Amino acid sequence: MIKQIAVERTLLAAWQSITPLFMQKHGSELVPLLQAYEAHRTEMVRLLDKHYTDKLFTKRDRSKLEDILGTMSDDLVTEQSDDELKHIFEKYNDIDFDSVRAEQNDMMRVAMEEILGKELSDDFDPNSPEQIQQHIEAAMRAEDEARQAFQDSQAKRKKSAKTLEKEARQADEAQHATQSLREVYRKLAGALHPDREQDDDEKVRKTALMQRVNAAYGKNDLLQLLELQLEIEQIDPAQLNTLSDERLKHYNRILKEQLAELRAEIDDIEFSFKMDFNIPPFQPLSPTELIPTLERDIADFKLSIEQIKAQLIEFENPKAVKTWLKNYRQAKQPSNLEDIFMDEIRF
Incomplete structure (x- = not known):
């Protein structure tokens, strides 16, 4: 038992020391990179959208651009309140953005209600980690209270x-x-x-x-x-x-x-x-791996930013876009910008 407590004490101390360091480093180093990366991705969407009607592109080229812009705008518009991005999303996905998001929110609400076992108020935002955490903690407290009430009622019964x-x-x-x-x-x-x-x-x-x-x-x-x-x-x-x-x-x-x-x-x-940090609850985490993982993420985003900045300069010329599109595999159906601009055009 003493050995087990020693192990848990070490683990607790690791969490207590690493968490503030991680949050400080995440906020001061990674968040600015994420913001810069998102800004460059948005710039890329607007640039490719501007080139879409260029007479240089064939029907096949435009079909590829539609795939790329539909995917990229979907990823970006979710994180930003940008009417121009919303317009681009609807243009290349042929669906109404607000309707899609409302449907997704309804699905998330139903899922949360099933998990919590109760109806949620109209002002509940399924995209807010803070609100989700508050509802989960409230459900856990209610469960504890119900268990205690049951135990109290059992205690009042005549005991054998x-x-x-x-x-x-x-x-x-x-x-x-x-x-x-x-x-x-x-x-x-x-x-x-x-x-x-x-x-x-x-x-x-x-x-x-x-x-x-x-x-x-x-x-x-x-x-x-x-x-x-x-x-x-x-x-x-x-x-x-x-x-x-x-x-x-x-x-x-x-x-x-x-x-x-x-x-x-x-x-x-x-x-x-x-x-x-929006991590799945059942995903195993080791506090000793948090900082090394964060440092790898920081290095990866720095590289990605340099790559996309260079690509933005190159893609000012529609001919460079057309050349790149020849190697773009439309059937791959990339899920985000990393698939498009980190696999396809890695220097």
């Missing part, structure tokens, strides 16, 4: 002899566990009480240790109290192997609660992080 016996045993175990915690605390307090120390330097050291003892006891942190006992050599590590089964049982009960609290705290941090 077996149930009473089980509750008495659990209460007895809890009492013993508390006593075990209290015993460790008393031993530490007796050894570290600064008022009993005459040496000034030793009194300062014991005062600091006693503050740690009080903090650990206030949180029912048995593990920290045991570690403090080892630190001041109040117990030998080998002594833990000689504890009675009953004492170990009480220690493990407290440690199990600490482990559950640690895991719940980690889950909360990870869930909030995924919601903030």
Whole structure:
């Protein structure tokens, strides 16, 4: 149990230290690149749309441009409130943008209502991660409250002899566990009480240790109290192997609660992080990989920006567009600009 807690403590510390660093680096380095990249993509859409009617292009060329502009404008107009982009989207997709988005929002609303098990208000925005997170957290709280209400109602019912016996045993175990915690605390307090120390330097050291003892006891942190006992050599590590089964049982009960609290705290941090950055809830994440992954994304976007900037200059000439279109594979049906301008025209 102590080893498991040590692992979870390390993981929690990693999340707590990496998250603010990631958010700062993401906001100061990646977000400006994303914005610049989106601006260049928008410029590319407008440029290709301007060339579309050029007499240089054949019917086949225009068919390819329709595919490209339909896909690119769809990706961009979703993120921007731009009437010109909306017009380009409708021009090359032959559908009404507002109707499509309303239908998609209705589908997302239905999906969220099925997940949450309740109807959502008219002002709910299915495209808002903040609102989705708020509704999920509210649903979780409601579920916890309903579970507690059920448990309370069950507690009011007449209990069987077996149930009473089980509750008495659990209460007895809890009492013993508390006593075990209290015993460790008393031993530490007796050894570290600064008022009993005459040496000034030793009194300062014991005062600091006693503050740690009080903090650990206030949180029912048995593990920290045991570690403090080892630190001041109040117990030998080998002594833990000689504890009675009953004492170990009480220690493990407290440690199990600490482990559950640690895991719940980690889950909360990870869930909030995924919601903030639109990451699927079941996708595994390692805090140690966040910064390296972010740095790779930053490097990739810097390269992509340089590529699309060069392509914009080249594509001012419609002949360059026509040459590029010869190698464009229309059947590929690219899903976004990366497929079009990172695979097809990589230098």
